[in-house]
């Protein structure tokens with residue numbers, strides 16, 4: 001796969017190959033408690049990950065920021081948390097049983113498995129159903145070892161399980177491959193219980209499962225992940241305009257959380273590549289070390305979803321506009337983002353490696369430093385508290401500061417190593433502020449607050465710390 005240059009990294013890691021950023025970030029995530037390989041003591045499970053103490057904070061902060069922007073800041077969007085296992089007919093109506101497939105080929109020699117469309121795309125051929133049915137010669141040879149490839153088989157990505165004790169066809173249920181369907185089937189419940197009028201949206205954050213053929217690139221593509229989806233129900237005549245508005249709003253959300261503009265772009269889908277439900281679609285892409293990749297999809301789904309659920313459930317899901325007397329099936333504009341993918345992109349965007357270091361303490365000179373310059377809202381640890389030394393007289397004021405600051409946000413205590421080393425440990429996990437309690441504190445009841453990005457230090461009275469940070473973390 002072609003490796004694109006990421007300008008953010010190019011600057012921070014001048015002179016270095018940017019293709020070693022993924023292994024470095026993966027190692028940092030494990031060492032510092034962000035993301036661990038799942039089931040590791042049993043040898044791990046390919047492409048499943050567990051979020052450690054800092055990772056769960058980061059992902060929760062991403063989800064909180066999304067919920068704040070999508071639900072709390074809007075008068076027209078409400079929340080939902082629907083079940084993961086739902087009536088199997090839902091997945092027939094949605095088209096997933098029939099269409100949610102990827103084309104799969106295996107190498108007869110090296111036994112590696114590939115997505116046929118990926119092989120063709122890498123060779124500049126546009127994959128479509130025709131090329132899958134009549135594979136060109138480019139799809140006969142293994143891209144890795146040159147061995148012979150099997151025929152293309154269509155593979156459904158939904159995980160199946162059985163409800164009740166008998167494992168038979170009639171008891172099959174699916175782990176949802178997207179959260180969206182839980183929203184569509186609750187359209188009437190939500191509309192009627194909250195007496196909502198069009199246009200309005202329903203937002204949901206939750207797990208989704210896809211039996212991906214080629215998971216990889218750390219948490220970018222996994223088989224279990226979380227989605228943050230919002231379905232906006234509109235009068236068909238307004239759909240095109242509202243689609244464009246949501247595209248801008250969603251792009252601005254990433255920018256508002258500090259993502260670098262040069263690492264973001266839209267990719268509009270061409271008519272021939274639209275999914276079965278979509279009238280229009282645009283991806284928000286992020287420039288990763290492994291190329292431009294989809295981070296979120298914005299879809300104009302027309303009346304596909306509600307029409308299909310009307311057909312399969314026999315319920316009338318049309319909307320009656322009492323002011324105009326119209327009755328119609330609402331169109332849907334969807335914004336569909338991945339919480340894990342966004343968290344990974346925020347990690348990549350924040351990752352900086354500074355050759356020679358930026359600290360002024362002599363011991364850290366010449367060493368390379370890693371800094372995660374997250375937006376403060378996303379940083380897992382918000383404040384670190386250090387005593388200048390382990391001397392007993394500093395313990396009491398340090399405890400006083402900790403008691404003062406704990407409760408509202410994650411605060412870490414660290415007393416090991418020099419102050420310079422402790423600063424660097426906090427920079428590496430993106431902590432915006434470090435508070436040092438020193439011997440002067442015993443006299444002036446004040447502490448030194450150091451800012452991660454400017455590295456400036458300020459002397460602040462302990463009694464003013466709460467207000468000081470309340471202003472910093474608005």
Ligand code: ATP
Nearest residue numbers: 210212220221222225294295296297336337338341
């Ligand atoms: P892709 O083309 O990468 O497979 P998709 O177009 O199938 O993605 P959607 O169905 O539109 O993705 O899902 C919406 C969002 O959910 C994606 O933009 C992505 O952020 C997230 N997502 C989808 N599949 C995965 C996965 N396997 N692992 C992690 N996140 C995912």
